[in-house]
Amino acid sequence: AxxxxxxxxxxxxxxxxxxxxxxxxxxxxxxxxxxxxxxxxxxxxxxxxxxxxxxxxxxxxxxxxxxxxxxxxxxxxxxxxxxxxxxxxxxxxxxxxxxxxRLELDASAWSSVHDAWAALLLGLRAPPHHPPSLDKLRDSLVRDANGVQRPVTIAIAGVGGGKGPVAAWVVRLREFLEQLLRDGVFSDGRVARAVLVD
Incomplete structure (x- = not known):
């Protein structure tokens, strides 16, 4: 499989x-x-x-x-x-x-932030969040109950010029994951990070 x-x-x-x-x-x-x-x-x-x-x-x-x-x-x-x-x-x-x-995502296929969340949660094998939020994502990453090994790099392609709500969401996601790292949220040394790969 x-x-x-x-x-x-x-x-x-x-x-x-x-x-x-x-x-x-x-x-x-x-x-x-x-x-x-x-x-x-x-x-x-x-x-x-x-x-x-x-x-x-x-x-x-x-x-x-x-x-x-x-x-x-x-x-x-x-x-x-x-x-x-x-x-x-x-x-x-x-x-x-x-x-x-890496978890590879293609932002060019996303027409909305909702699409971005759906692709991210599916890729991470995380339970759907209603409504999705960074706090719920953090909880899911910390629990590690979704079957994706850590550390994981989320490689996002297709962001392009970086304008619009999807690009802003990608920036927030990167900043959020960097803050989790700085805060030492993963006590066992695991890391989750996002990189742009255009």
Whole structure:
């Protein structure tokens, strides 16, 4: 089912699948995860190209994920020992990447603030708020009862020139989430933030 998983772990698959279609590989991972879900990938590292599987540079690993994911960590590691790697002095270098899926919203499809609220609450899997309000949104985010992992970045596209009631609502949402962060509302270190991605 689309968007139902909290974690996708990929051990030496991405570097092969990306050769067929990098965008389709990233999109497949994106469709599997809920907003805030994690993608952990183990792949070859080009710092040691003479041994091991297909290798990627750090940029080749991270660049395809920048639009739909936050980069949580990219670390050098080594592959586990295998029968083949036991013939080497040590297993080859690897990258371990950890990416967190953003909630992607398209403001160009919203004709009213009501549409904006509906898209946000649906994307967050939050219960409908009647009438919707930032205070009710805060309560929902704090309770975390809606099945979306935290932290989550809400990436909003299509705001354009930033005029009108929908653009004003987006600005209020960003300011509201920034204030929650400053106030330390999420005592366990979780974060919810909004970014514009036009």
């Amino acid at each position: 689309e968007g139902e998983f909290d974690l996708v772990f990929d051990c030496q698959c991405y570097h092969v699948v990306r050769q067929i279609s990098e965008s389709k590989a990233v999109d497949a991972v994106r469709r599997c995860l809920r907003p805030g879900g994690l993608y952990m990938v183990l792949t070859g590292n080009d710092s040691e190209p003479e041994a091991g599987p297909s290798v990627l540079s750090r940029k080749q690993l991270t660049a395809p994920f920048i639009k739909s994911f936050d980069i949580e960590a990219v670390m050098e590691s080594r592959f586990d020992r295998t029968l083949h790697y036991d013939t080497l002095d040590r297993p080859p270098l690897a990258w371990v990447g950890l990416f967190r899926k």
